[in-house]
Amino acid sequence: MLLDVLRGVAILGTLATNVWIFTHPSGEYGVLSDATAIATLSGNPVETAFRFLANGKFLALLTILFGVGLAIQYHSAQRRGERWPGRYRWRAGLLFVEGSLHFLLIFAFDVLMGYAVAALVVAWLLNRSGRVQKVVFWTTGSLHLALMLLGTVALLAGPDPAANPDPALTGLFTSGGYLDQVRFRLDNALALRSEPILTFSLLLFLFLFGVRLFRAGAFGADPTGRRIRRRLVWYGLGVGLPLNVATTLAGPDLFLVDRYVLPALVTVGYLGLVGMLLDRLRRPGPVVSGLTAVGRTALSCYVLQNLVCTVICYGWGLGLAATLAEARPWWVIGLWAAVCTGLTVGASLWLRRFQHGPLEALQRSLLTRRRTVAELG
Structure with missing residues (x-):
């Protein structure tokens, strides 16, 4: 249950960061034209706290859990005596296709690719x-840290970059058509895909960290698992959280450390804290059950939450990003809460009738069909 709950927390937590992009006056283009679009400091303390608690943390948690899932599949293949990576290469290839479609058709800042x-x-x-x-x-972790520190030195030494937004693109997501937005993602694919490219060593590091946590027994219900989770809370919240608060208060010059270094450390505290809370629950309530359902349908919920937000916020849909621009940050936080509630309820109802989420079922069906064709061939 712990892993499912953690996946649910990670999925809904990523939306806590992405929802500020959907509701930005310039939408996805705003991240390219305005460095403050995903910054955590704002004039409103509630918004600042909300964005700080989410910024980079849940994306790192999702990445670690993906590594855990990879370790589980590896050990399952070993027990069955199957070759590795074997069929997993097809699963990864299908995930890349799904991510490419998600990037092009729904949201530019996809993580699946x-x-x-x-x-x-x-x-x-x-x-x-x-x-x-x-x-x-250790090499990938050190390389990522070195790159982020070098980038930070460059930010500290150089002048603040001047923002020169393109008037033709500023209103693209609040008033432009759907196909125009698709064309924008295609035309700016390299710039919009720069984050996973620049942080690829971090992805490898966190994947491997998830593997190491799984092998160490961090997710078990035994004394070993509970001891590891207590240590994670100490390192993540006792050490990482104060440091991350300091880098946030220091301003945009420490953006790279604030976004791509310390959140990974704080994340292990989140992971351990969720585990410690579940250890103390005698029976799961509706919140835990809802998070479990989201975790079991993680891929479907991840895509659906982004699709719902585009329909609500962008000009080709309801266009509320422009209509409610003066109601920030309260309507943004309300949107996040409403979408999270809808996902937890919807996922719970779906799993009463079906074993897997819709995209998970489609993925399994395609992989099974491919395996059948290969065996017949």
Whole structure:
């Protein structure tokens, strides 16, 4: 149950960051033209706290859990005596296709494409020795830290970049048509895909960290698991959280550290805290059951929450990003809460009738069909 709840928390938590992009006056273009579009400091303390608690943390949690899932599939294949990565390469390829469609048709800041590529690398690494995996783990972590620190030095030394928004694109997402937005993503694919490219070493590091946590027993209901989770809370919330508060208050010059370094440390505190809370529950209530349902249908909920927000916010839909621009941040937080509630209720009702989420079922069907064709061939 813990892993499902954590996945549910991670999925809904990523929306807590993305919802500010959907509701930005310039939408997805705003992230390219305005560096403050995903910054955590604002004039409203409630908005600042909300964005700080989500910024980069739940994306890191989702990445770690993807590594955990990869480790589980590897060990399952080992028990069945199957070759590895074997069929998993097709699963990763299908995930890349799904991510590409999600990027092009729904939301520019998709994570699935980067996960698919990182998964192929880590899947290959799982067949290597423990020493090789350890070397790659520390090398990728060190490389990412070095890149972020070098980037931070450049930000501190250089002048503040001047924002020169393109008037033709400023209103694209509040008043433009759907096909115009698709064309924008296609025309600016490299810039919009820069985050997973620049942080690819972080993806590998967090994937491998998830593998190491799983093998150490961090998700077990035994004393070992509880001890590890307590240590994660200490490191993440006792050490990482104060440091992350400091980098946030320091302003945009420390953006790279604030977004791509310290949130990964705070995330392990979130992971441990959720585990400690579940350890103290005698029976799951509606909140835990709802998060479990979202976790079991994570792919479907991830895509659906982004689709719902585009319909509500963008000009080709209800266009509320422009209509309610003066009601920020309260309507944005309300939108996040409403979508989260809808997903938890909807996922719970769906799983009463079906074993898997709709996209999970489609993925399984395609992979099964491919396997059948391969066996017949």
